[in-house]
Amino acid sequence: MSAFRHSLLGRLLADPMALFAMVIIAALVIMALLADVIAPHDPGAMNLADRFAPPSATYWMGTDNLGRDTFSRLLQGGRIALYVALTAVTISGLIGLVLGMLAGFGPRWLDNALLFFFDALRAYPTIILALALAALMPRGLSTVIIVVVITSFAEYGRVVRTQTLSLKNSEFILAERAMGASFGRIVFHHILPNVLGPFFILAAMNLPVVITIEAGMSFLGIGVPPGTPSWGATLKDGFDYIRNTPWILLSGGLPLILATLGFTFLGEALRDQLDPRLRKTR
């Protein structure tokens, strides 16, 4: 029991904020995974007789302009949001981790070149870049993921580089080298674990950002193909008919807010727990 209480999960569960975040995330994940089972209606099925139906026992969150069930579409949207967020964060995180450590460990010219590259990418506004890329590439989830990866890996790269640089010159690394540790050993056993803490926190904090980018792109009509039930697309539908049916807009925004809050709280709780220096007691 006490071993569990001292494990990362145990400590997270003891933090009310983290517990709240994990409950939200778990609910979102379960709903996304079981979307086909839970959904009361086919998310794509149009029922023109029931256009703009208000929330009721049949349509829990009402229907849209084509008579499609909003709740069923939101469940599908959760899948899209989580898929895009996890894929994009994993890919951009890995690229950033490798490039950041290269910059931190490599010769000065490589460091300068990579930094210039990171800064150039970070200087580019996400939505403008998304618009430009969307003009060149077919609409679809992979375009969304590519846009997110291009705009966000530089952030991981910078954080990892800074961490690596400060660690590289720290006394305990000198001590390790004095103890005969090889280069690989220093990189993988000593630098990497020290870099991973801030890295995971950044990744957790970036998940909601990616979800909003996907929603934003879909809202602008450059994200998912038309008809795909992404949260952003649902929001857009609701926005178009805001005078007739405010509930579409409200129910499209709700999961977005919940997902953002959940991942942000989790990221903050992780930051508090993963850094052993910030831990209160063991």
Added chain:
Amino acid sequence: MSDALKVADLSVHYATREGALQALRDVSITVPEGQIVGVVGESGCGKSTLINALLQLLPENATIPAGRITLQGEDVTRANARRLRQMRGQEISVVFQDPMTALNPVLSIGRQMRDIQYRQPGRRAEKDRRSAEMLARVGIPDPVGKLAAYPHELSGGMRQRVAIAMAALMRPRVLIADEPTTALDATLEVQIIELLKDLQKEIGCAILFISHHLGVIAELCDRVVVMYAGVAVEEGPVADVFLRPGHPYTIKLIECDPGRLKEKVADLPAIPGSLPDLTDPPPGCIFQGRCDRATEICATPPPRRVQHPGHWAACHHAKPEGT
């Protein structure tokens, strides 16, 4: 008795924008098997450069224009990277000055100590047992429990004990102690010195003890080398050097030891002036700019005047033996 570590006429230069900074010039230090040799000098005298040179961990802009470093008969300046890694930690290891930063903050003590033994055969439990034994040896209570602890959970004195345990874990032939007591308070200082003495007897390693603290050197070491601005100015048995210092710098250094003061003073004694510019050191004696006794002859390289058997001072004005 053979020499565990022998530094012969070692020079180390750093390439800087102003030219070559001569951090070490013709330094010779011999650490016989099983003895404790102290190196004393103020900040900037080249102590850290010396340690990094011994470990061959000098920064990229450093060059070794002359000299040899022999560790148990093997020239480390010619060893390849692979052989150097074998030597480090196994034959020569270091205890660093600041125990707060010398341990990896995110790995447990046990994990770090297991890592040091990575070349050793044996299972994890076996390595942990060796680690716990060494922790117990350096006086850490509950050594098995401490293997799971992280560095931030230990006090400064405990961390320094852990760092010493790590350095001694592989039973090196030469242990370098880089001001291991500077960051600790006085009572801990005494304990750590006693611990080093005991360990030295037990493992039989030679210790190169680097400090600016004369009292600690007097307490612990057999011989002492006095360094000033990258030059060894005096060397001899500890008692002899401290009782009958030959070099004006050593004399000043001993006069400036706050431990000698009998009553409260407004200003602590100091040596007037500052270190010479090491990119363009003066010809002859390195200390002439701050020396009371300096005369024209000091512009020529000072001879090593033997003061007593095994005790010399590099000064024109040092009185030779018997006078």
